[in-house]
Amino acid sequence: MSPALIRLLHLVSPTLPVGAYTYSQGLEWAVETGTIKNEAGALNWISDCLQFGLARFEAVYLAHMLAAWEHKDMKRLAELDAEFVASRESAELRAETLQMGYSLARLLTDLGCFTAPTQAGFSQPSFPLAWSCAAAAWSVPAHDAIGGYLWAWAENQVMAAVKAVPLGQTAGQRMLMALGERIPQFATAAACCPLDATANFLPAFSIASSRHETQYTRLFRS
Template structure:
């Protein structure tokens, strides 16, 4: 049961990496009127989850877990560089680097991670670690099964997006729970797809998200950092 407990810790909104301060373009979508109610929120988050997260970030995270487990640090470095390069805007790149740095620092302070032979040094050797790179290092070191890890990774992203929507749209708490129930049902299939998707089919092509993020960088008033 211990790997499950560690996974719950990694997927918890209490993980102190600053995820709650980011909306990943959702705040601008609200400001522009593209998202203004529960149904619009479900479409926005659901599309990003299925077309972006599940087709690029999640399969890349699965590949990172495999590389960490195989001791293939060159592969880890290459995947980390690919992910950083895939961030279309300044704030999206700053987000993953900041969260990655925060998680690396946290893991370095946790005895349960630092006691594992070689893991801390391997993680510190990664140049500018992105958040999925640091997150999968912890999941692999704590022997979390890959299918559970990817499902939890998607859930953590979904939960953060719904929490951002509750504040920004705004939505009530019951609406937030309905969104988590509805969109959460898609996660098992999306995680399975991500684990099986060959690298030549990975794609984060989502121009709407990129435009929203770039517009958010100069938005006059905002609650979130992205």
């Protein structure tokens, strides 16, 4: 087992203290309104968000950030980061990526393994920027890093569905098995996708995130 794989497992671990478990990205509102009622509905929602949002947009930006870190292109990183933050469709999604980016950057600073994003001049890095910084510094291959990033997102969404629907643990594992089968192809496509070919048109996802901001009772921050 390579050191890079160990570091990737570290980055995708649910124990990474960045607060990912506190976010549902609108999934909780979809449950509240009855859009998601069971395992099949949860899998369809998460799968669509993975394919048409994360894989076609966020993962592509992550790939370009990884390349920019490798070339130490700070100007390009600043452009990518600003574009990604501007793409967040709701106040909750924007707050989420900035909070998680800050938490990860602070963790990397405290660990002292390398120059963290905040030490490189990024005072409010997005989560993909901070995450790609660590992956690049630890020499995680781009394809593996992108796949790991997608897996971590999918796992968090499944955990949110298990709590919110609610579902049993076995149902959660079935969903992860189904989602995991699709991630390698998504990672391969994202790794070579130009930025001008990205797309994240997910109206229901955007509406769910926006409506969640005023949901009366909720378990998650977004």
